[in-house]
């Protein structure tokens with residue numbers, strides 16, 4: 208039995224996978240991960256990442272839907288499983304944000320719609336919302352929150368270079384939007400990553416209301 212198989216059978220992995228499944232069902236319940244979309248990950252140790260396997264219905268997600276990949280995005284265990292096409296985005300984020308312990312990617316109607324609407328601006332900006340404090344390390348509503356937007360792509364190898372460039376331009380971002388696609392955000396724990404998603408989705412909803420004239 209090699210190291211990754213041992214990790215797969217460890218109580219630590221069982222706990223992480225169970226927590227990821229609970230978060231996955233929470234996000235799906237809110238309509239933020241429809242139709243098997245979205246993927247989530249958590250760092251197990253510096254070399255191993257727990258990641259959702261491809262094609263999982265997040266409403267019914269269980270710990271069985273979590274696999275182990277390495278920092279290059281290759282599946283280590285169970286070997287017969289396939290990782291999501293977007294695995295490289297996760298590994299690129301971990302490479303650029305050493306404090307990130309978990310990454311969540313969601314497809315809500317609001318984040319998808321706003322990412323297209325503001326694509327020409329290159330970002331969505333929030334200002335004056337108390338909930339901006341829900342983003343990790345933000346202690347005030349007075350500072351603007353910038354959420355960069357990058358065009359969507361299907362070639363993940365090329366797209367990971369776009370994400371790398373994004374981190375060079377916006378090293379302090381809390382997350383980013385892919386146009387017409389969805390949100391990537393992260394936290395120093397899975398719980399905090401979930402709080403980031405909830406905060407962002409609240410802000411996206413508020414902006415949608417603002418644009419509707421409410």
Ligand SMILES: [Zn+2]
Nearest residue numbers: 245293312389
């Ligand atoms: Zn996606």
